[in-house]
Amino acid sequence: MSQSYDRGLVENFGRWTEFSAGMWAWVFHKFTGWVLIGYLFTHIAVLSTAIEGASMYNSTLQGLEALLIVRFMEVGLLAVAVFHILNGIRLLFVDLGVGLDAQDKSFYASLILTGAIAIGSIPTFLGGI
Amino acid sequence: MSTHVSESESEADAATDQQDRPAAQQRRVEKKRERHEQRERASDSSETEGQTILLKVFRYDPEVEDKREPRFDDFHVPFKKGMTVLDALIYSRDHYDSSLTFRHSCRQAICGSDALFINGSQRLGCQTQIDDLDQPVRVEPLPHQEVVKDLVVDMEDFYEGMDAVEPYFQEENLPSDLEEQRQDRANREKIKMSTRCIWCGACMSSCNIAAGDNYLGPAAINKAYRFVMDEREGEAIEQQRLETIEEEQGVWRCQTQFSCTNVCPKDIPLTEHIQELKREAVKNNLKFW
Numbered sequence: 001m002s003q004s005y006d007r008g009l010v011e012n013f014g015r016w017t018e019f020s021a022g023m024w025a026w027v028f029h030k031f032t033g034w035v036l037i038g039y040l041f042t043h044i045a046v047l048s049t050a051i052e053g054a055s056m057y058n059s060t061l062q063g064l065e066a067l068l069i070v071r072f073m074e075v076g077l078l079a080v081a082v083f084h085i086l087n088g089i090r091l092l093f094v095d096l097g098v099g100l101d102a103q104d105k106s107f108y109a110s111l112i113l114t115g116a117i118a119i120g121s122i123p124t125f126l127g128g129i
Numbered sequence: 130m131s132t133h134v135s136e137s138e139s140e141a142d143a144a145t146d147q148q149d150r151p152a153a154q155q156r157r158v159e160k161k162r163e164r165h166e167q168r169e170r171a172s173d174s175s176e177t178e179g180q181t182i183l184l185k186v187f188r189y190d191p192e193v194e195d196k197r198e199p200r201f202d203d204f205h206v207p208f209k210k211g212m213t214v215l216d217a218l219i220y221s222r223d224h225y226d227s228s229l230t231f232r233h234s235c236r237q238a239i240c241g242s243d244a245l246f247i248n249g250s251q252r253l254g255c256q257t258q259i260d261d262l263d264q265p266v267r268v269e270p271l272p273h274q275e276v277v278k279d280l281v282v283d284m285e286d287f288y289e290g291m292d293a294v295e296p297y298f299q300e301e302n303l304p305s306d307l308e309e310q311r312q313d314r315a316n317r318e319k320i321k322m323s324t325r326c327i328w329c330g331a332c333m334s335s336c337n338i339a340a341g342d343n344y345l346g347p348a349a350i351n352k353a354y355r356f357v358m359d360e361r362e363g364e365a366i367e368q369q370r371l372e373t374i375e376e377e378q379g380v381w382r383c384q385t386q387f388s389c390t391n392v393c394p395k396d397i398p399l400t401e402h403i404q405e406l407k408r409e410a411v412k413n414n415l416k417f418w
Contacts, residue, residue: 015249018249018250020387020388020391021387022385022386022387022388022390022391022400023337023386023387023388025386026384026385026386091385094385094400094404095385095404095407095408096408097401097404097405097408100398100400100401100404101152101153103385103387103400104387
């Protein structure tokens, strides 16, 4: 063995089509986690306009809510948060060693529930624009 | 496992002892039956007889000029009923290219030498029926380990992890004379699945945490589980084992992706065992005074 060959990362994300349920759950959980952290900063930024007084806060929020893209992003944010919560509950059960045989089913269930809640929220978020 | 069992026979015993089987195995048997039924519907099984299958095999050899660039070689192997991927590889080596290199020994899924990356999943070559795979069959060395030559990977990291958990029975207070160290049935049942590990390294290769880290790996933690849960071992050694597995590269690296559980050729519920050790580790450190 004079030299050996490392295939690097080709077998990692390049094989995403072969990922199983548990792997996707992990990928989505990481992704939604980072999105929520990112949102936290904008959340604080928007809320801190209240330091300038009530009118400043109101006008900022009204300005943001008038934008269609913000409305859509809110639906996305809800979907991200709901998935993170549901998968978090799934992980809690995994940590407790409950229903490990059904871990793939519970992942699909949380995906479907997330989709349903996100679609159900569209009238609320996109109403009155 | 590699020796051919006629479909009707395997289905019959699938029906009889369905309850005794671990969930992973049951799932696999079910999938197998589904695929079999699909094929039955699609074509007469006599058609597969006399067919050739296409095997795409990863080739690499740093010592040969023309093989320094990794590539895939095609082998056309005449199909025989009950042929496994390992059988096809052996045929290719014996008939086409004697330099084709791969590890194998017992050919019945117990030596753990021939874990390969077959059609995008870690499987034992001797346990995988060609009949169950989509064509062409792509055979690669295990991912996340360095390739030494062709399908042979460097297993040093894997063995290091295994050694780190001291995978052997240790008890200082040995009974005197000829007294036996009995284990009760319930305790044996608890560790039963974990004793089935054949050190093939499929789990370690499937784990993408182990890929980027020095993570002990599912197999090593499973070994630790086997001894931590064994009631015949004393307090002191159990404490020492728990300390090993809760180190930085131990159980807490596991992110419950279930990759190892999905690929384990022995159907060991690895994630379950790792999770149980996590709970043991927490319990071990909790102090209420």
